[in-house]
Amino acid sequence: MNVSIAPINVLLVDDRPENLLSLENLLKSPELTLVKATSGNESLGLMLRHDFALVLLDVQMPEMDGFEVAKLMRSSAKTRHIPIIFITAINKEPRHVFKGYKAGAVDYIFKPLNPEILRSKVNVFIELYKKQKIVEQATQSCNIALDSLKKTESILRRRDVLLSGANQAADHLLAASCCADGILSALTALGKATDVDRVFIYELHKIDGFSCLMSLCFEWFREDQFVLSQRHDHFLQNDLLKKWQEKLDKGDYVFGTLETFSLPEAQILRQNDICSLLIIPIFVEKQLWGVLDFEDCQNNYQWTDLEVSILMSATRNIANTIMRFQIADLREASRMELEKMNNELKQVIQLSGQMAIKADEAHRSRGEFLANVSHEIRTPLTGIIGMTSLLLETDLSSEQRQYLTMSYQSAESLLGVINDILDFSKLEARHMELDDIDFDLFQVIEEMLDMLAIKAHENDLDFDCLIAPSVPRFLRGDPIKVRQILTNLIGNAIKFTEIGYVFVHIYLAEHARDDLVIMFDILDTGIGIPKNRMDRLFRSFSQVDGSATRKYGGTGLGLAISKELTEMMGGTIQLESEEGSGSRFCLSLQFVKQSYKRKPKYYHFGPLDVLVFEPQENCQRVIETYLTIIGCRPQIATSFQEANDKLDAFHKKQKYFHAVIVDIHAHLFDAEQLSTVIKNNFPETRLIFMPRLGQPHMQSRIKGIEADGILTRPIKLNALSKLFFTLFKEELTPDMNKQSCHLKNNTARKDRPNVNQQSSLNVLLAEDNHVNRLAARRLMEKVGYQVHTVVNGREAIDILEEKIFDIVFMDIQMPMMDGIEASIIIRDPKKSKVLNPDVPIIALTAHSQKDYRDICMKAGMNDFIVKPFKLVDFIEKIEKFKPKV
Secondary structure (H helix, E strand, O other): OOOOOOOEEEEEEOOOHHHHHHHHHHHOOOOEEEEEEOOHHHHHHHHHHOOOOEEEEEOOOOOOOHHHHHHHHHHOOOOOOOOEEEEEOOOOOHHHHHHHHHHOOOEEEEOOOOHHHHHHHHHHHHHHHHHHHHHHHHHHHHHHHHHHHHHHHHHHHHHHHHHHHHHHHHHHHHHOOOHHHHHHHHHHHHHHHHOOOEEEEEEEEEEOOEEEEEEEEEEEEOOOOOOOOOOOOOHHHOOOOHHHHHHHHOOOOEEEEOOOOOHHHHHHHHHOOOOEEEEEEEEEOOEEEEEEEEEEOOOOOOOOHHHHHHHHHHHHHHHHHHHHHHOHHHHHHHHHHHHHHHHHHHHHHHHHHHHHHHHHHHHHHHHHHHHHHHHHHHHHHHHHHHHHHHHHOOOOOHHHHHHHHHHHHHHHHHHHHHHHHHHHHHHHHOOOOOOOEEEEHHHHHHHHHHHHHHHHHHOOOEEEEEEOOOOOOEEEEOHHHHHHHHHHHHHHHHHOOOOOEEEEEEEEEEEEOOEEEEEEEEEEOOOOOOHHHHHHOOOOOOOOOHHHHHHHOOOOOHHHHHHHHHHHOOOEEEEEEEOOOEEEEEEEEEEEEOOOOOOOOOOOEOOEEEEEEOOOHHHHHHHHHHHHHOOEEEEEEOOHHHHHHHHHHHHHOOOOOOEEEEEOOOOHHHHHHHHHHHHHHOOOOEEEEEOEOOOOHHHHEEOOEEOOEEOOEOOOHHHHHHHHHHHOHHHEOHHHHHHHHHHHHHHHHHHOOOHHHHHOOEEEEEOOOHHHHHHHHHHHHHHOOEEEEEOOHHHHHHHHOOOOOOEEEEEOOOOOOOHHHHHHHHHOOOOOOOOOOOOOEEEEEOOOOHHHHHHHHHOOOOEEEEOOOOHHHHHHHHHHHOOOO
């Protein structure tokens, strides 16, 4: 709770100015206001005018000493609780000290003053004063909140009472055999329910079509609970204002208090001791028959629309009763109408309960729908991703591997789209949850860049991403949501940009201990957004322009989800845009740094001189930054002439560039000339082509010139580092040379698991889907596990009764017996004869909702894997739960 404390006043009382000056210098502080007084009388006057946290009071003063001042303070309610510290030069005998405490002092300080003791004691009482003020403000806030709750409770209670009164009135009217008895009973019920002082029903008499004075028909008075200054009953019989008459004729009601009515109206009400008034017209056969008048003579009560609506419904019931008894020919029709209105009133009373039931049913239906959709879509996707990952493990050409990798990433992207739809439903229902796991930010970014680059390059756009050197790689958070947000933002930038570039800049904004904020700037040269339509951008199913939907496609759902997810992750999305000139989305997200992971070290070459032929400024920034990180000295050239001049300048110094990187997409003629010069005149220089991802595979040749290396755009630091390691391994710095050998050995050991060690592990896989079963089995067998498969829970129990397995992977939804039921039986020795009831069981589920995970745990399962699964998922669970040797 934010608490603001006014300036803290401290009163210094001493008859000697030099003592006051000394005290002021010792206690001077920005948070204290020091007020000085040279006599007891002056100090008492100041205390009556100001609020003091503490009084430092000299004992020996002329006219009135400190003891007398303290006694007078304690006798006044305003100054009674102000702490007093006596400052005295007299001896420390107990009788003097007791006299001071008896006079009301809380402490003594003896002269000469010790500054540290003085400040320490003063600070104690200043802190007490602050805490007292905090408690007072907190109490005040609680009282305000309590008053608000009481007011809300009073409104709800009055509404319920009105509904009950209206219902009682309707019951009286329905049951009445006499018109007067029924209306009087209804009037009594309404008068008590509205808590007014009197209620009247007037009938309007007309002669020759003109309205005349009202005549009183029925009345109800509160029973002797108020006293009127003078009795003026039935004022509407004598004075119905013209303006009121016009409103009532139209079917409107008249209501208000003395403060809301005009001066003439208020004067009439005041003469009749009326503080609050409500007049409702009574229509019989669509004609104004009379009015129902509620008068409060004690309170200026403001009627609410809901209360008036309830009373108007009750008034219609009264009108129907009047018509029923007055017109014999319409008796049956009037009764049916009254029953109908009564049913409507009862429906209003029951509405809240019905709405709650419907909300529960809708919530349950939504949950079931999401579960079914998640399972039905994720199951075939599991097969696609699993089989693709198996194919990636086979011998492939580099081109085949690249295309297959993009297919694999596209399948994961499709999974992301499906997650978007499910996430939007979760966000609407407020059921979205965030993961909190360790992940590699660079890996997430680079995989996403490859997926998006194809579309960008198809549109002939420059697409680059710069990750600042200060950005940590290993973070803790929700990588799927990060990828989802960035894919939406960058994908939109590509979709709405026809000419130019899309550039992503990632950098560190704030850092405090392990918590950090990373900024993601997405800039484009697209169509831009008009300022008067920016507010529509993050709405669900909304486009800035309806024509954009026809031209560019899309439902406008992605940005709405991105904004919701960003705010859930403690971040923000800001937009700067100008119509026709492009846009800039600035995304900030909060993460926690993995404290146990070291900052990654890249290969360091050095120093290598590298010439880069690149006309595009964004790409220049990226490659210049990344080359510098790995120890190179880059130089940029934007044309053939400039590049040739730099080559000649180096040659004159009897030096040469170790590598020349050539963008073969922009200025192809210059790229061809430069490549020819390098190959013909500088044989010691390595030529590196820089094509766009997805460019035809002639990218490694230009007019028969073959490059020494390929660096695909968008450029990635890992890819650049590995390429230079391949080309310039001998140029590694000594430390990096040792590290590269160590990494190579570790990687080899990691990538080649000990088959003999793994083959001793027996794995049971229960999965009814043939493709998923085959994919999962092949993934685990490639590592060396012995895998036995079954197609339902019943078969899993049967084989567990015959053979011991080290771990069981159990699908949730299977025919005959599902994984939940099978796990419950396995864990219960009374229901099965499995050889090892404690065998680790890992759920394989296509349901991503937390409820299903909880169901798995309650069934006795040890952990779960959400489809689509990967090899690392199986390895992680097996290593976690395998028998300890």
